[in-house]
Amino acid sequence: MALLEIKNLQLEFGSGPGAARAVDGLSLRLEAGKTLCLVGESGSGKSVTALSIAKLVACPPARYVGGEILLEGRDVLKMSARELRAIRGGVVSYVFQEPGASLNPVFRIGAQIKESLKLHRPDAATDAEVIRLLKLVGIPAPESRLRNYPHEMSGGMQQRVMIAMALASQPKLLVADEPTTALDVTIQAQIIELLGDLRRQLGMAVLLITHNLGIVGDLADDVAVMYAGQIVEHGPAREVLNRPLHPYTQALIQSVPELSTEVQRLTAIPGTVPLPGAFPSGCRFHPRCPKAQPACATQAPELLAAEVGRNVRCPYSKSEIRNPKSEFAS
Ligand SMILES: Nc1ncnc2c1ncn2[C@@H]1O[C@H](COP(=O)(O)OP(=O)(O)OP(=O)(O)O)[C@@H](O)[C@H]1O
Ligand code: SF4
Ligand SMILES: [Mg+2]
Known part of the structure; x- marks a missing residue:
């Protein structure tokens, strides 16, 4: 059984x-201990999908229709409501973009971590456990930092x-959910490295x-x-980055000037991102797709297996582009 399986979410x-x-017919699967990255331009539905995992999207205005x-x-x-309270924190925890906005400015950070412990592991709500957690996330001199x-x-330390x-x-x-977007480039790399280390040490799954x-x-x-x-x-990250199959993935990769450098809002693809309620007919990417065929304006493609372990929503997809920017490219 997968740790997380989203089936046809609407x-x-x-x-x-x-x-x-x-969110329209979204399916995803994440095994225990694995890391899945969800990427896409602003407004594609990444955050509402992620928040849905603990049913954190306010209903109304939202409505789960399937x-x-x-x-x-x-x-x-x-x-x-009681079961939801138990899984929030108990099974799934969140880290958001703006650490400054999520921390309470009037309480010492040690007290805030202790509050989180009291909620989920009351027996472990001690200074010693706070210090252990601060050490785990690479905060130097945790004994004094907790005050x-x-x-x-700094922003990096707050995160x-x-x-x-x-x-x-x-x-x-x-x-x-975009845990590094608000941080300087060098700090971003450190936080990503930390997430990778923690995943390995703790064996938890990560949705990034x-x-x-x-x-x-x-x-x-x-x-x-x-x-x-x-x-x-x-599909597998290495494969998707090396050989993106869908024209949108190809365009996303082409639109990032230098991987691993400045954070970019992914806006370099010509045309505008469609809004929910006004998605184009046929393939939703057709007005912006450099490879669009006449049928693309009317026929909505399904997400189908293109190769073993790889699913693509485009019947015309080809692996012709090798991503020259991928660190995996040979
Ligand atoms: N409370 C809300 N009421 C109405 N529409 C909303 C609400 N929250 C999100 N949406 C809409 O749902 C769509 C998906 O939003 P979401 O925040 O998931 O996008 P995203 O992919 O996370 O974008 P970003 O990269 O900018 O964070 C957007 O068009 C957004 O305007
Ligand atoms: S279905 Fe057509 S418009 Fe959509 S991505 Fe494929 S080629 Fe482009
Ligand atoms: Mg978002």
């Missing part, structure tokens, strides 16, 4: 004729504290959401590429 905002389907989110085999969408207020720490808080509950799945394809290869086992509420390509 999520709408609003109701009636004005309803906008932000599908299942199986966490350890149990459907999150059918859980009671710091958030503003006394390490957020990761320590997320780890306090010993989750099986850590969801990191990112705009930065440069970090996908460093961390991911698998990658899923999202466009307009759907997965358009899914």
